[in-house]
Structures are given as structure tokens and as C-alpha cells.
Amino acid sequence: MKSIFSPRRRIALLAVALLLFPVVFSGAFARDIGVAFLLAAISASAWNIVGGYAGQVSVGHSMFFGIGAYMPLLFYSLFGWSPIAGIPVGIVLSIALAVVIGMPTFRLTGHYFSMATIAVAELIRIFVGTWDFVGAAVGLQGPATARGWWDLTFRSELPYYYIFLAVLGIVLATTAFIERRRFGFYLRAIKASERAARSLGVPVRRTKMQALALSAAFTSVAGSLYAAKTGFIDPDSGFGILVSVQMVIVAALGGAGMLFGPLLGALILIPLQIATNTWFGGGGSGLTYILYGGIIVVIARFEPGGLFELWYRVVPERWRRAYAT
Amino acid sequence: MVAVQVIVGGLLLGAIYALFSSGLTLIWGMMNFINFAHGEFVMLGMYAALMVVVWIGGGPAIFAIAAAVALAALGVAIYFSLIRHVTRGPMLAQILSTFGLALLLRYTAFWIFSANFVSLPQNAMSGTVNLGGIYLPIAQLVAGLVAITLTVALHLLLTRTTVGSKLLAVAEDRTAAMLMGIRPDRMQALAWGLSAGAAGIAGALMATSYPWSPSVGETFGLIAFVVVALGGFGSVLGSLYAGLIIGLIQSASAFWLGAIYKDIVVYGLFVALLWLRPQGLMGKT
Numbered sequence: 001m002k003s004i005f006s007p008r009r010r011i012a013l014l015a016v017a018l019l020l021f022p023v024v025f026s027g028a029f030a031r032d033i034g035v036a037f038l039l040a041a042i043s044a045s046a047w048n049i050v051g052g053y054a055g056q057v058s059v060g061h062s063m064f065f066g067i068g069a070y071m072p073l074l075f076y077s078l079f080g081w082s083p084i085a086g087i088p089v090g091i092v093l094s095i096a097l098a099v100v101i102g103m104p105t106f107r108l109t110g111h112y113f114s115m116a117t118i119a120v121a122e123l124i125r126i127f128v129g130t131w132d133f134v135g136a137a138v139g140l141q142g143p144a145t146a147r148g149w150w151d152l153t154f155r156s157e158l159p160y161y162y163i164f165l166a167v168l169g170i171v172l173a174t175t176a177f178i179e180r181r182r183f184g185f186y187l188r189a190i191k192a193s194e195r196a197a198r199s200l201g202v203p204v205r206r207t208k209m210q211a212l213a214l215s216a217a218f219t220s221v222a223g224s225l226y227a228a229k230t231g232f233i234d235p236d237s238g239f240g241i242l243v244s245v246q247m248v249i250v251a252a253l254g255g256a257g258m259l260f261g262p263l264l265g266a267l268i269l270i271p272l273q274i275a276t277n278t279w280f281g282g283g284g285s286g287l288t289y290i291l292y293g294g295i296i297v298v299i300a301r302f303e304p305g306g307l308f309e310l311w312y313r314v315v316p317e318r319w320r321r322a323y324a325t
Numbered sequence: 326m327v328a329v330q331v332i333v334g335g336l337l338l339g340a341i342y343a344l345f346s347s348g349l350t351l352i353w354g355m356m357n358f359i360n361f362a363h364g365e366f367v368m369l370g371m372y373a374a375l376m377v378v379v380w381i382g383g384g385p386a387i388f389a390i391a392a393a394v395a396l397a398a399l400g401v402a403i404y405f406s407l408i409r410h411v412t413r414g415p416m417l418a419q420i421l422s423t424f425g426l427a428l429l430l431r432y433t434a435f436w437i438f439s440a441n442f443v444s445l446p447q448n449a450m451s452g453t454v455n456l457g458g459i460y461l462p463i464a465q466l467v468a469g470l471v472a473i474t475l476t477v478a479l480h481l482l483l484t485r486t487t488v489g490s491k492l493l494a495v496a497e498d499r500t501a502a503m504l505m506g507i508r509p510d511r512m513q514a515l516a517w518g519l520s521a522g523a524a525g526i527a528g529a530l531m532a533t534s535y536p537w538s539p540s541v542g543e544t545f546g547l548i549a550f551v552v553v554a555l556g557g558f559g560s561v562l563g564s565l566y567a568g569l570i571i572g573l574i575q576s577a578s579a580f581w582l583g584a585i586y587k588d589i590v591v592y593g594l595f596v597a598l599l600w601l602r603p604q605g606l607m608g609k610t
Contacts, residue, residue, distance in 0.1 A: 057420040059361070104599040111359045114420050115550050116599055118361070122547055123592035130585050191415075241543065245428060248421070256417055289432040296425025300411055304418035 014263075015169075022161045031157035037270045038164035039226055044250035044262035045171045046218030051248065052256035053175075053184065054211040055191030056106075060117030061247050063124050064094040064216040066238030068223025070128070072152075073140040073233055083142060083152050087224045094220035098212045106208045118241070125239035139234030142227065152228040160229050167225060171218050176259055178214075187211055191257065219247070242289065249292050252299050255306030264307055330459050331580045332573065337461075337469030339572020344472040345527035345545065346552035346564040347479050348520035354559025355496045355516045356412060358419060362403075362427035364546020366521045369430065370396050370528025371537050372438060378445055385450050385467070389529040396525025397518040404517035409510065427546065434539035444536035468530035473565070479523065480561040492516060496559075544588070551595040 022031050043065060050056050071093065072086030101120055105113040129137045143151045154160060178184045186207045189197035198204045227233050237243070250269055255261030269292075276288045303310050349363045373392040377383060383391075403426065411418045450464040483489040494502040495512040503509055531537075552571050556563030571591060579587040 051417075055416055057417055059420065059424055100596075101599075109357070111353075111357070111416075111420070114361075115359060115554070116596075119547055119550055119592055119595050122543075123589065123596065126585075126588050126592070130589070248424070252417065252421060286432050286435050289428055290436060293425045293427070293429030293432060296421050297407065297429060298425075300414075300418040300422035300425060301407055304411075304415050304421070 014260075018165055022158055028157065031161060033271060033274055035157055035160050035164060035229065036274065037266050038161065038168055039222060039229070040246060040250050040266040040270050041263050042164065042168050042171055042225070043219055043222040043247045044254075044265060045168065045175060046215050046222055047247040048215075048251045048256060048258075048262050049175060049178075049187075049218070050208075050211045050215040052251055052258070052261065053179075053187040053191065054208055055187075055257070056208055056212065057114050057248075058117040058212075058215075058244070059114050059248060060119070060121030060241075060244050061215075061219050062239050062241065062243035063097060063117070063121040064219035065223035065226070065243050065247075066121075066124065066128070066233075066235075067094050067097065068220030069227040069233045069238045070134060070140065070223075071220075072224050073142050073227050074134060076142055077135075077140050083224070083228050087221065090220040090224055091217045094216040095213045098216035099209065102209045102212045106205045106212075118244070121239055121241065121244060125235050128239060129235040135234070137235060139232060139237075142231035144231070153231060160225075164225055164229075167221060172259065174214075174218075179259060183207065183210070188257070245289070245292060245296075249296055252304075252306055253295060255308030258306070258308050261306055261308055268307075326458055327580075330461075331576050333459055333461065334465065335573040335576030336569055337465050337572070338576060339569040340469040340472040340476070341527050341531050341568075342548055342552055342572050343476045343565045343568025344530070345524045346549040346556070346568050347476050347561045348523035348527075349549045350553045350556065350559055350561060350564045351479070351483075351516055351523075352520045353553065355492060356408075356513060358408070358412065359423070360520070361420070361423040361546065362430055363520070363524055363549050364544065365427050365430040365434075365542040366396055366400070366524035367528040367531070367545040367549075368434060368537070368539060368542035369399070370525035371532040371541070372434065373525060374529035374532045375443060375445060378448070385448055385464075385529075385533060389471075389526050392529035393522045393526035396528075397522030399525075400517040400519075400521025401514050403521070404514045408517065409513070427542070431539055431542050434542070438539055440538055440540065442536045442538045445532050448533070450533050462534055464533035468533055472527060472530055475523065475526065476561065476565045476568075479519065480565070482519075483561060488515070548591065551591055551598075554595055554598050 021034050025031065025034070043061070047058065047061050051058050051061075068087070068090040070086075071090035072083030075081045075086040075089070076083050097120075101113075101116055105116045128134055134140065143153045145153070152163075178187075186197070186202045189200070189202050190204055190207060194204055223238065227238075230237075250265035251262045252265070253269060254263065254265030254267075272291070273288050276291065280287050299306065345363070345367050348366070349360060352358055352360050352363075370392040373395045374388040377388040377391045381387075381391075407422055407426065411422045450467055451462075453460050453462050454466065481489075483492060491502070491507050492512050492515065494505065494507055495509045499509045502512075548571065552564050552567045555570065556565070556567030571594075574594065575587045575591055578590040582590070
């Protein structure tokens with residue numbers, strides 16, 4: 001007799017819930033939360049591949065997000081092309097940047113990678129903010145009114161919701177796929193002990209590089225989706241450190257290195273963020289980040305494995321058996 | 326003459342960079358640990374100086390020492406409440422702990438002090454001095470010289486005294502140091518106190534000549550990374566040279582390229598270093 005909570009059914013249940021959410025909650029506000037949730041889950045899941053599974057903690061993932069966000073709008077404002085044209089360009093540029101950062105830093109310890117990511121993200125943010133070609137400090141605008149579906153400019157939240165959901169599905173399916181392959185085992189071996197992994201013949205540098213490139217590509221797509229949805233991008237909303245913070249905290253709160261960790265993190269944090277913004281008005285965003293900082297410190301100090309690991313530890317074993325994958 | 330002025334000004338600013346960066350490199354050398362909140366310590370040092378001036382009053386010597394003591398206490402408190410518990414944990418916890426701390430301190434500062442730029446009121450160090458045709462603000466001159474002295478003092482403390490030997494012993498081998506009767510916890514707490522104290526006094530020195538807002542913490546934190554990467558991780562003397570070089574590069578590029586490019590040049594240098602000489606000027610591989 002299979003429990004209703006068997007892993008496969010649980011995933012099916014989750015998929016159905018996500019598919020039905022905007023139908024059940026048809027208010028604009030609820031759908032807006034749904035879209036924000038999906039976007040946070042996509043970018044945090046992308047971060048999770050290198051930051052969670054491989055244990056290489058990037059605190060500058062906004063550089064890939066920003067590239068992904070800028071490219072579609074840049075192509076639109078230069079040539080009037082559909083924003084879709086910029087998405088693959090963003091992916092290619094993000095992977096190239098990942099190689100530029102990964103090649104030198106993956107020879108050194110993980111701290112060095114973290115420092116490099118934050119410095120490069122900041123370098124790009126300042127650079128973009130002074131470069132007139134990409135709109136400098138003002139940023140870029142997307143199509144105001146859609147010429148067709150290919151402009152990805154919809155008046156309703158609904159198309160965004162299902163596009164984002166499809167992308168989230170692709171990211172999670174890819175992660176689940178590599179989780180079971182040799183590549184996934186390599187990643188976890190590197191996270192546990194790089195030296196031990198190397199002595200057992202794991203190609204450490206190449207594996208880390210591939211994880212970063214894959215993560216960068218997905219993060220870039222997340223940025224493109226954000227730009228398509230907002231129709232506007234500036235240096236801070238694309239490359240700002242808070243963009244990176246959001247990815248890190250969403251993944252780490254739920255459980256870094258766990259498939260559904262980012263989903264759980266986004267499920268808790270996005271409503272929390274919207275609530276603080278609504279209650280405290282303009283000053284709320286500052287308060288949100290004080291809260292984020294506090295949460296990150298508490299996770300690091302008491303529960304580095306995130307909420308999923310806490311759950312596994314406190315929930316009695318006989319319940320847990322049904323959840324074991 | 327203008328060129329000389331730019332060079333001297335850059336070196337004096339670089340001396341302050343060297344001082345707070347030596348705090349970052351000390352922690353890295355001692356514990357193999359990167360403090361992402363280091364720039365926030367500098368920023369808090371600036372506000373500590375301001376609060377002392379406004380509420381208690383007193384000259385530069387008083388508020389600089391007060392800022393150093395306040396930040397050293399904060400550093401020790403952070404070590405015992407947070408850092409000690411994460412050093413043995415996974416890498417994720419180590420990086421997230423100070424990264425989260427940086428956010429917490431930065432946005433709390435925004436909340437309390439607002440995002441407006443502030444500066445210290447007139448004090449004994451206001452005014453300029455004419456050194457053979459070079460006009461220098463007294464504050465900048467004094468701050469730069471004090472910063473160099475303190476950085477050299479920190480270097481001597483680490484290399485010439487018993488306490489320094491104990492600190493280095495713990496850095497070398499924690500267990501062996503423990504067997505020699507050294508308490509690693511105390512030494513590491515001391516390192517955090519020294520590190521944050523150096524950041525605090527550097528902040529107070531800088532506050533005498535530059536206006537600031539809570540957002541400067543991020544900039545200084547990144548500058549400290551660049552200085553430490555250039556000077557070599559764990560080398561105080563290296564960060565002294567690197568700090569002076571970075572200050573020089575920054576003031577030269579601000580003057581000849583334009584003020585908005587000074588950070589681009591410095592961060593670009595960091596990326597170039599990553600590729601060419603990741604161990605820094607004086608670092609070991």
C-alpha cells in the first residue's frame with residue numbers, strides 16, 4: 001500500500017497545486033505573488049546547482065541575472081527585435097563570463113570564488129551604470145504595448161505565470177536528472193571534500209566549471225524572464241547585490257543542495273517580503289533586508305542545512321520513511 | 326605640482342586602506358576565513374566617531390580611540406556569538422555567516438542613520454597645510470600618517486611579540502598550539518578584536534576628511550578584498566604596500582580618467598590579478 005506521500009505522488013501533487021494556483025486564486029494580487037514566487041524559485045534553483053550541490057558559494061550571481069535581463073531589452077531598444085532574440089545571447093554571454101571567473105578561481109579554495117563573484121558583480125554593475133550604450137544609470141525599457149505574443153508583453157499575469165512555471169519545471173527536471181547521474185555524485189563529492197574527491201579521480205575543476213556554466217545559463221534565463229515581465233531594467237535591479245542575496249537566501253533557507261529547497265525557501269520568503277513591503281510602505285524594503293540578513297545569520301549559525309534538514313531531523317522516523325527518496 | 330598633489334593624496338588615502346585591509350588579512354591568515362562584513366566595520370567606525378563627537382564631544386584622539394574600542398568589542402562579541410560556531414561547519418555556513426552579518430549591519434545602519442551623507446563637524450584637524458607648494462588638508466595628512474604607523478605596529482605586534490607568536494602558532498596548528506598551553510579561542514577572539522578595531526579606527530580617521538553614508542561599507546569591503554588579494558592573503562606587510570598602491574591607482578584614475586572610473590579601474594585590477602597572480606604580491610601559493 002503506497003502512502004499518499006510517496007515521492008512521486010508528492011511531486012505530482014505539487015505540480016497540480018502550482019498549475020491550479022492562478023485558477024483558484026484569480027485575483028491580480030494573488031497571481032502577482034505567484035509570479036514573484038516562481039521567479040525567485042527559478043533563480044534560486046539555478047544558484048542551487050553550483051552553490052548548493054557543488055558547495056561553491058557564489059554571492060554575485062546577479063551578474064548572470066543582469067546579463068540575462070539586459071540582453072532582451074538591449075536588442076529591443078537597438079533594433080526593435082522581439083525580446084526573445086536576446087535570451088540565447090544572454091545565455092551565451094553568461095556562460096562565457098562563468099568561464100572567465102571559474103577558470104582562475106576554481107584552482108583556489110572556495111572562499112576565493114565567493115570573493116571573486118561579489119567583486120565581479122559589483123564591477124559589472126558600476127560599469128553598466130556608466131555605459132551609455134546600455135542606458136547607463138537610467139537603464140533600458142521594453143516594449144510598452146505588445147506588437148504580438150513574441151514581444152512577451154502581456155496585460156494579464158496569467159501567461160507569465162505559466163511561462164515561468166514551465167521554466168521552473170525545466171530547471172528542476174534538469175537538476176533532478178543530474179542529481180542521479182555521475183555528474184551529481186561528483187558535485188556532492190566535491191562539496192563534502194574536494195581533496196578526497198580529487199584523490200578518487202573526480203575531475204574537480206572541470207566539474208565545478210560545468211556546474212557554474214549550467215547555473216549561469218539558467219540564472220540568465222531567469223533574468224530574461226524578469227525583464228520581460230517588468231519591461232524595464234536598471235543596473236541595481238539587474239546587477240545589484242540584493243539580487244544575489246535573494247538567490248542565496250531563498251536556496252539556503254529551504255535547503256541548499258536539495259531539489260525542492262529553493263521552492264520551500266521562496267514559499268516562505270516571497271509572501272514575507274510582500275507583506276513587509278505592504279505593511280511598512282517605502283521603508284519596508286530596508287526592513288526586509290535587515291530581516292534577510294538576520295535570517296541568513298541564523299541559518300548559518302544554527303541550521304546550515306536549511307529547513308528541509310531540520311525537518312528530517314525532528315520528524316519521527318516512521319513518518320520520514322514515506323518521504324525517503 | 327598637481328601630479329605630486331594627486332600622488333601624495335592617493336598615498337595618504339591608501340594608508341587608511343592599508344590599515345583596515347590589514348584587519349581583513351589578519352583574519353584570513355589566522356583562520357582561513359573571509360569576513361564579508363569587514364567594510365561594514367569601517368562604516369560603523371565612522372558612525373561611532375560621529376556619535377562620540379555629537380553626544381560626548383572631544384577631539385580626534387578621543388573619537389578615534391573610542392571608535393577602535395567600540396569596534397574591537399563588537400568584533401570579539403561577534404566572534405564568540407557567531408564565528409566560533411561556524412568555523413568548523415560547512416563552507417556554506419562560513420560564507421553565509423559574515424555575508425548575512427554584512428546585510429544586517431548595513432541595512433540596520435540605513436534604518437537608524439538614513440541614507441543621507443553625513444560628515445564630522447569642524448574639529449582640531451580642519452584646515453589645510455602648505456608643504457612646499459602642495460596643499461594638503463591637515464586631517465588627511467594626520468590620518469594617513471597615523472594609519473601607516475598603526476599598520477606597521479600591527480605588523481610588529483604579529484612578528485616581534487609573544488602575543489604575536491601565539492597568534493601565529495594558533496594559525497599554524499590549532500591543536501599543537503593548544504598542547505603548548507595557548508588557548509586558541511582566546512587568540513582568535515583577540516584576532517577578531519584587533520581586526521575590527523583596526524577597521525573602526527580606520528573608519529574614524531577617514532571620517533575626518535570624507536563625508537559618508539551607510540552604503541560606503543560595501544565599497545570599503547570590496548576595496549579591502551582587492552588590497553588583500555594584491556598584497557597576499559595573511560600578510561600585513563603585503564596589505565600595507567598593496568593599500569598604498571591601490572590608493573595611488575584610485576586617486577590617479579579619478580584625476581586623469583574621471584571620478585566615476587576609479588572603482589572600475591580598481592575592481593578591474595582585481596579581476597586581472599585573479600588571472601595573473603592569484604597569490605598576490607607577497608603571498609604564498
